[in-house]
Amino acid sequence: MEISPGNTTYWVPKYDAKMKPTVGQQFKRLEDGIEFYEKYAALVGFDVRRSGDRKNKVGKVLHKYLVCSREGFKQVAYLEKRETSETVKRRRPSNRVGCGAHIKFNTIGNGGYEVTSFEERHTHRLCEEQSKPFMKVNRKLDMGHKDFIEKCGKVNIGASKSFNLYGEMVGGVEHVGATSTDFKNHRRKILAYMKERDAQELVAKCQERKEYWPDYYFEYAVDDQQQLSRIFWADEHGRKSFAHFGDAMAFDATYKTNRYSLVFVPFTGVDNHKKSTTFATGLIAKEDVESYTWLLHHFKRAMGGEPICTTTDQDPAMKIAIANVFPTTRHRYCMWHIMTKVSDKVGANLAKNDDFRRRLNDIVWKNNSTAEEFENDCVDFGYLHTSPMLK
Incomplete structure (x- = not known):
């Protein structure tokens, strides 16, 4: 100085x-x-x-x-x-x-x-x-940094977590050679580059898999604005699983992606070990009859048939689409969705009654109960004529 x-x-x-x-x-x-x-x-x-x-x-x-x-x-x-x-x-x-x-x-x-x-x-x-x-x-993103950020992005790991992970790998953030802001800037550049190409890259990737793996089934559709609106794919493992465990199937549209607002629709079954197995997967932009009909049509083509029983939530569009595409399939509503609506059907006071809940669960979750036995239990319970849910 x-x-x-x-x-x-x-x-x-x-x-x-x-x-x-x-x-x-x-x-x-x-x-x-x-x-x-x-x-x-x-x-x-x-x-x-x-x-x-x-x-x-x-x-x-x-x-x-x-x-x-x-x-x-x-x-x-x-x-x-x-x-x-x-x-x-x-x-x-x-x-x-x-x-x-x-x-x-x-x-x-x-x-x-x-x-x-x-x-x-x-x-x-x-x-x-x-x-x-x-x-x-002293800060510079080399090819190693960029490749690490891109791989983390593929598994939905953000820039900040990628920076912390890289810091753990090299013994501290002071040895990374860049800052968290540098990681965020590069991640933003990747997203900006993919903004107008992501849909095309997805289709190209799936088409490539379809070319190399003949058992891989893939179809897509676009809307009037030429925007990707529907996707369906099923790999060879899912198609084999359906051939063995496809008697009963469930599909749900509860999940929605954050960035593209596409509804995620997995088709799921249960194997001999009582473990969930995925048959196929779809993404749709609208939860309407036309979109569900399109998905079920390609599911039927990919699997070569339809399940004996299909379980869904109480979506009216699903009900219409299943009746049109799967005419021989028994359509049943998911018990979880039904039981979550008990409070709305019977009122708050009765729903909080422990004795009512216990007796209702004994009837609903009873194994090997025929339709006649179920109705007789409801009559003995005294609730059949007062609840539209159990009619």
Whole structure:
């Protein structure tokens, strides 16, 4: 640190003279000189900003200025009110303190560049050693970073969690070589690139699988605006599972994707180990009869038949579509959806009655009960004629 006669405090970096630029130093290319100064700044502890240049008629750079990132002062931005002529200052934080540290490159006769001006003194403290990894000049996303972010994105891991995971892998966030903001910026670029191509990429990927795996079934449809509106796919494992365990099937449209507002429709069964197995999957933009009919039609084509029994929620569109496409299938409502509506049917007071709940569950969840036995139990319960749910 030096103090000038005018009581101005300067910070002068103390580093290896071989790493410090000097007036008269020459470089064959301008990029070599810029790279040398940026490495010097990274070691010393300040960021570099490219201030300006001057070019000739053919576009060759004659003079090039690089300054400390805290050079100059931030100009105050003004906002004009639309209704009045009053102007309001927009306050934005700035780290500029009028630092004069800089370097200037000029062309020389042999086509190279020479350092003609170099100021190493700074009017602010330099970055401490433990904070240097987070400086802009030391932050760079290489191919390893980008590939890791893209792979995390495929499994729905966001940029912030990707940064933390990478930090755990390399022994701390200070060893990542980038910041969480850098990860977010690259993730945003990926999403911007995919914005107009994601649907086409999905279709192309599925078409490629269909070409290499003949047992892979895939179909899609677009709406009037040529937007992807329906997708159906079933792989070879799902089709084999349906051949063995397809007597009873359930499909539900409860889940909806966040970004595209497409309804996720899985077709699910139960194997011999009482474990869920997926037969096929669909995505639809609208929960209407036409969309469900389209899905069930392709399900029937992919599986070569229809299930004996199908269980769904109480969606009227599903009921119509199943009757049209699966004429021989027994359609039943999901018991969970039925039991969740007990409180609405019988009222809050009776729904909270423990004795009522216990007797109702004994009837509803009784195994191996015929229709006649079920109705007799309801008559004994005394609730059959008072509840439209059990009629």
